[in-house]
Amino acid sequence: MAEIIDNHKHGIIYSVDLSAAFDLLKPDKFLDLFKDILTEGLLFALADFLTHRKFIVELNGNRSNEVRLDRGCVQGSILGPKLFSLYLYQLEQKLGQDCSVKSYADDTYVIVSGKTITETENRVKKILKTHVKYLKSIGMVVNESKTELMWIGKRNLTDNILVNNKSLQYKTHMKVLGNHSTK
Numbered sequence: 001m002a003e004i005i006d007n008h009k010h011g012i013i014y015s016v017d018l019s020a021a022f023d024l025l026k027p028d029k030f031l032d033l034f035k036d037i038l039t040e041g042l043l044f045a046l047a048d049f050l051t052h053r054k055f056i057v058e059l060n061g062n063r064s065n066e067v068r069l070d071r072g073c074v075q076g077s078i079l080g081p082k083l084f085s086l087y088l089y090q091l092e093q094k095l096g097q098d099c100s101v102k103s104y105a106d107d108t109y110v111i112v113s114g115k116t117i118t119e120t121e122n123r124v125k126k127i128l129k130t131h132v133k134y135l136k137s138i139g140m141v142v143n144e145s146k147t148e149l150m151w152i153g154k155r156n157l158t159d160n161i162l163v164n165n166k167s168l169q170y171k172t173h174m175k176v177l178g179n180h181s182t183k
Contacts, residue, residue, distance in 0.1 A: 001152045004113045010120040011113040011152030015174065016131060016163070017143040021106035022080060023072040025087060026139045027051045033138070034086065046086075049079060071139075081105035087138055094134045098123050111152070124149070125161055132163060148174050 004011035018024075027050040034043055050073060057064040073080045084105045091108070092101040100111040112127055114120035132142050144166040151170060160167040 001111065004111070005153045007113075009113045009115060009153070010117050011111060012120055012124050012149055013109055013111045013152060013174070014124065014128065014149045014161075014168075015107070015109045015147065016128075016135065017146035017148075018106050018135065019141040019143040021140060022084060024139050024141060025050065025073045025084065026071045029138050030083075030087065033089070046083065050083070091131070091134060095127050095130055099127050113152070121161065128161065128163060144168070150174050 001011065001013065027047055030050060031043065031047055034046075038046070051070075053069045054066050055069060056066050073083055081104065085103065088103060088108065091103070095101060095110065098112060102109045102111070110127060110131065112120060112123045114123055135142055142163060144163045147163050147168055149161060149168050149170050150173065162168065
């Protein structure tokens, strides 16, 4: 962001919020994405972690029937955020070189810059469309109401940027992995 300001460019940072991200991880998508990248042993171990899981609810001494989970990742596990990061492994390649992607687990921030406001907004629109399309292809659901945009440097708002036909509002600040960033 400092480089954008120092070079007198216009910039936008956005974060796409995912609904129930860890709950939506699909083992079959994982196998498809990584069958040619990971060793067979590691692929099998990770796929096993994501499948063959069951749960029972017990309340006041009463137990539910056993239910099989066909998707999702154990939340609170050490492996969970790493696996989620693997699902998003190809995101930066899909979005192209017109942006910078910073992420950990389901928190992803994309920084886009351009020489003019129009160029910057057009890049964001194109990149954001690709981003949402990729997320949908791996089974994720975008929460438009929590997706954020923030200008870097001078704030000259012109055009609306849409996610799933919902206009995003520009923010003057956003939380980034627990840190507060301002314009």
